[in-house]
Structure formats: structure tokens, C-alpha cells
Amino acid sequence: MAACVDKWPAAYPCRLPDKFYCALPDCTTTDRPVAPAPAASGSSGDYVWDALRAEAQDDADDEPLLRKFYHDLVLSRPSLESALASLLAAKLCIPGALPQDQLRDLLAGALAAHPEAGRAARADLAAARDRDPACAKMVHCFLYYRGFLALQAHRAAHALWSDNRRAPALLLQSRASEVFGVDIHPGARIGGGILLDHATGVVIGETAVVGYGVSILHAVTLGGTGKESGDRHPKVGDGVLIGAGASVLGNVHIGDGAEIGAGAIVLRDVADGTTAKPIIGKKAEPQRELPGVTMEQRWSD
Numbered sequence: 001m002a003a004c005v006d007k008w009p010a011a012y013p014c015r016l017p018d019k020f021y022c023a024l025p026d027c028t029t030t031d032r033p034v035a036p037a038p039a040a041s042g043s044s045g046d047y048v049w050d051a052l053r054a055e056a057q058d059d060a061d062d063e064p065l066l067r068k069f070y071h072d073l074v075l076s077r078p079s080l081e082s083a084l085a086s087l088l089a090a091k092l093c094i095p096g097a098l099p100q101d102q103l104r105d106l107l108a109g110a111l112a113a114h115p116e117a118g119r120a121a122r123a124d125l126a127a128a129r130d131r132d133p134a135c136a137k138m139v140h141c142f143l144y145y146r147g148f149l150a151l152q153a154h155r156a157a158h159a160l161w162s163d164n165r166r167a168p169a170l171l172l173q174s175r176a177s178e179v180f181g182v183d184i185h186p187g188a189r190i191g192g193g194i195l196l197d198h199a200t201g202v203v204i205g206e207t208a209v210v211g212y213g214v215s216i217l218h219a220v221t222l223g224g225t226g227k228e229s230g231d232r233h234p235k236v237g238d239g240v241l242i243g244a245g246a247s248v249l250g251n252v253h254i255g256d257g258a259e260i261g262a263g264a265i266v267l268r269d270v271a272d273g274t275t276a277k278p279i280i281g282k283k284a285e286p287q288r289e290l291p292g293v294t295m296e297q298r299w300s301d
Helices: 047-062 064-075 080-092 100-113 115-131 138-144 146-162 166-180
Strands: 195-197 215-217 221-223 247-249 274-276
Touching: 047 064, 047 080, 047 115, 047 138, 064 080, 064 138, 080 100, 080 115, 080 138, 080 146, 080 166, 100 115, 100 146, 115 138, 115 146, 115 195, 138 146, 146 166, 146 195
Parallel strands: 195 215, 221 247
Antiparallel strands: none
């Protein structure tokens, strides 16, 4: 399982298209070449941001009611990070207590200091568009999907947590939990290309680690057993699918390409490429594909 959220693992077999590896205009990685910049006029070289802006412009042209909305939140912004900071600040601020402008500056500073958060956000947008049949455009995910927004609030909170700014990190966690219904401790480490589908009721604990290309449905808990301290939360590998209502408890390892069935309670390790069924006594079944990417929830008797 990948230990770092800054790059996609070289051995991962179902990665994003090449164009999405250039997460920032000047991004380079040790294991993937940066695709050449598109020839389109006005392109920034940031492929996800350019595509998102084009989608926003199309929607604004088609629906006059949306023009100011899309302009303020997307089209007037110089970068994805700037747009994210503004959008999250508008949603998480508390009038009279937590000013929107100051919260925007806090978010923007955290994202600027940790560019890996922006790279992961771009992979998250592509994951939603590619895996969620209800997501026709990345701009819709960006503006409306609580799972994506909660995850980006976490990425900013994790950046602050990593810089030992624990109080503002916990503030972002609390506000994201209240607004989006998703509670992710700022200490949790989460890779890129994550889909939190619907997301309501997702809980991820402090020492949890989530790999790359993972899909998690609503009401999932990656928690502790309630009787341990220290490193006490699950470690989820790459390409994993966790079904709705599943609970993975304790410092257990979920192997690459595994599937956790809806409603399952997992208290022990799950091997790579197998399915943990929600039926007590059933043996884990081998998987031939990465369910976190295919989003196929199925198993044989």
C-alpha cells in the first residue's frame, strides 16, 4: 500500500489517463512523465482545471441563471486551489463567528503549502467523473458533491495537522462534519483518486490510511475498536471498494483490490483481491479486477 499521497504508485494497474498526472502546471513525478501541454488557446497546462472551467462555461452559456454563480465560484478564479478555498470558505464559515474571508485565507494557505493536496483533488475529480454514472461533468462534482467537498476540506485540515497547527485543523474537521455529514480526522492519510459516493455518515479515524483509487460508499466507518490507543485504525490498500454501511474496525489491513461488502463488519485482515462478505462464516472470494475503480459490487455464492 502506498504510504505517500503525493504520487500515484508506479505499480498500480488501473491509473488515471496520462493527462491527469500533470496535477499542477509545473508538476513532475519520479515515476510518470508529464504529458505535453494541450495546444488549445488559453490553456493553463493544468488539464483538470482547464476541463472544469470549460464545463462551467458551457453550463453558464446554456443557463443564464447560472452565469453569476459559475463566474463567482469557478470562472473568475485563477486556479483550482483558489476556487476550492473560496467554495469551502463559503460553505464552512459561521457568520459573526468565523469570517468567510479569513477562513478562505486559511484554506488557501494550507493548500499552497502542500501542493500534494491539489494534485490529489484533481485525481478525485477525475475519479468521480469516471466512476460515478451520475456525474456527467467534473464541475458538477466540484460544486455539488458533498463527498468531494468533505474530502477536500480534510485535505486542507490534514495539511494544517501536518504543520502542527492542530486547533485550526480540528476546526475544519468539525465544520466539515456539521456541514457535509462526513467526519474525517485531520490525522488520517488519504491518497488520490478517491470517490466518496453520497458520503453521508462516513467516519474515518485519526490513524487510518487510505490508498489510491479507493471508492467508499455512504455510512462507512474506518474506526477503532474502542479499547486501544496509538495506531488503532484500518489501513486500506489501493483500488479497494467499501460498500454502504460497512464498518472496518481496528488496525487491520485491507489488501489492494479487495472489496468490503455492504453492511460488513471487518475485524481482521482482508487479503489482496478478495471479497469480505457481510455474511458471518463466509470465506473471502478472489477478485479479478480492482473494484474501487470498476465500482462493481458483486460476489458469487
